[in-house]
Amino acid sequence: MKKATARQFFELLFAFTQKEIKSRYKNAVLGFLWMFLNPIIQMLVMGFVFSLIFRFGIKDYYLFLFAGLLPWNFFALSLNKATPSIVYERSLIQKSSFPREIIPLSIVLSNFFHLFASLFLLLIFLAVTSKWQIFIPLNFLLFIASLFFLLIFTAAISLITSSLNVFWRDIAFFTQALILIWFYVTPALYPLSIIPQRLQAVFYLNPLSGIFTSLQKAVVGHGSFPYSILAGQFLLIIFIFIFSVILFRNRSKYFSDWL
Amino acid sequence: MNSNKKSNKSEIAVRLTNISKKYILHHQKPTLVETFFKKKEEFWALKDISLQVKKGERLGIIGPNGAGKSTLLKIISGITTPTTGTVKTKGRIASLIELTAGFHPDLTGEENISINGLLLGMSQAEIKDKFKAIIDFSGLHRFIDAPFYTYSGGMMLRLGFSIAIHADPDILIVDEVLSAGDRLFQEKCQKRVKELFAEKTVVSVSHNEKLLKELCPKCLWFHKGKIKLLDKTEKVIKAYIRFFER
Numbered sequence: 079m080k081k082a083t084a085r086q087f088f089e090l091l092f093a094f095t096q097k098e099i100k101s102r103y104k105n106a107v108l109g110f111l112w113m114f115l116n117p118i119i120q121m122l123v124m125g126f127v128f129s130l131i132f133r134f135g136i137k138d139y140y141l142f143l144f145a146g147l148l149p150w151n152f153f154a155l156s157l158n159k160a161t162p163s164i165v166y167e168r169s170l171i172q173k174s175s176f177p178r179e180i181i182p183l184s185i186v187l188s189n190f191f192h193l194f195a196s197l198f199l200l201l202i203f204l205a206v207t208s209k210w211q212i213f214i215p216l217n218f219l220l221f222i223a224s225l226f227f228l229l230i231f232t233a234a235i236s237l238i239t240s241s242l243n244v245f246w247r248d249i250a251f252f253t254q255a256l257i258l259i260w261f262y263v264t265p266a267l268y269p270l271s272i273i274p275q276r277l278q279a280v281f282y283l284n285p286l287s288g289i290f291t292s293l294q295k296a297v298v299g300h301g302s303f304p305y306s307i308l309a310g311q312f313l314l315i316i317f318i319f320i321f322s323v324i325l326f327r328n329r330s331k332y333f334s335d336w337l
Numbered sequence: 338m339n340s341n342k343k344s345n346k347s348e349i350a351v352r353l354t355n356i357s358k359k360y361i362l363h364h365q366k367p368t369l370v371e372t373f374f375k376k377k378e379e380f381w382a383l384k385d386i387s388l389q390v391k392k393g394e395r396l397g398i399i400g401p402n403g404a405g406k407s408t409l410l411k412i413i414s415g416i417t418t419p420t421t422g423t424v425k426t427k428g429r430i431a432s433l434i435e436l437t438a439g440f441h442p443d444l445t446g447e448e449n450i451s452i453n454g455l456l457l458g459m460s461q462a463e464i465k466d467k468f469k470a471i472i473d474f475s476g477l478h479r480f481i482d483a484p485f486y487t488y489s490g491g492m493m494l495r496l497g498f499s500i501a502i503h504a505d506p507d508i509l510i511v512d513e514v515l516s517a518g519d520r521l522f523q524e525k526c527q528k529r530v531k532e533l534f535a536e537k538t539v540v541s542v543s544h545n546e547k548l549l550k551e552l553c554p555k556c557l558w559f560h561k562g563k564i565k566l567l568d569k570t571e572k573v574i575k576a577y578i579r580f581f582e583r
Binding site: 085086089090093094097100101104105169170171172173174175176331332334335 | 360361411414415416417418430432435438439441443444448451452455456457458460461484
């Protein structure tokens, strides 16, 4: 494949992300209003249902939930949609030569944009109800860093699954199952602190555990995650990302032969 | 590559060296065991092709179905990668293979111009500059802010064609010389195609021998993944027709 310049790459990525976002709301009467309506409805339902079912003895459990479930939705939706994306865009790939990364990455980015919109609502809500803990610099930094690494990690996994799915269509089914399992082993609904001490080491192997615990800590203001392990997980995410880019580059040369 | 860039005429636009392309034949595999253990069947679509196209040259390609013509075009335009050998191309390549591939049905004509233009290698600034010209040529002023799914097939082709010719490529890859839209638009297209062909490096596959003679001075005859003959178009087509009359 002919190498695209950085400018071309980012212009195309931006245009595809825009397309992804716009086309979602194009023919809805309420249009972009859905971008905010959806997360509000979602949070109301989640807050209501889950606050009744579990509590784990956490103060402001509904806030704790939002801090975990909104980012989780981003991760799960992106991965679910990006995995078969290369196969869906086969006509484009067979007819045009452009950096194939654009397809899964634009899906991840458009979902990230939606996550941003819903987190923005959450921040307003926090400010209005004068729960200021997230605006403490250290918490806010943790919040931003966690979101950033969540984005990188989601992009990495999406690149891996979407490229492999071209050659083995089983990957899409596998990913669906994986997401379901991953949801329950990631501290999104529950705090990491309810896990027995000797099992926590196992949870540290999941790169998402640090991200989610940090997000919860930033939003609700309690719970903790050892910084050294968090740093280790961030480093691991960077490695996985580099690996995914190399793998994708390598595989994408032959996409058009398998579609 | 060549160091004296002044000698524009002899500059190489496309250089293929020992290109081969292997495909795996996908058969229906009834059992899991077969999927993993049955030997993979191979098929060589191109066998050791070396080819140079100079800047400004117009090369036609003929050959029966399955000779490897489209695979060659895909390799030149970077859509697929050869199994062995190297491809070197110079400048922006636009493949006029499928004009409507990059369109999204839910977006408007305007938005689709942007995306398709980027896919053809234009920059955002360039698209902005040529935006009006693209719409003018397509003649779709009234519908340009309507969603694409409301367009008729002819309208889609017109817009696709209009974007492609405004992309100002250095190398044009053409699979079957285009005919888009109604007769009036076709005439407009053919005229523009001829103008474009006169300025650009062109690699064109066609079964229309008359058109090839008219547009491409040189022609390549492909047969079973190999080059059978490369010569003046007149000669190649004569030999080609004789070969199949026998």
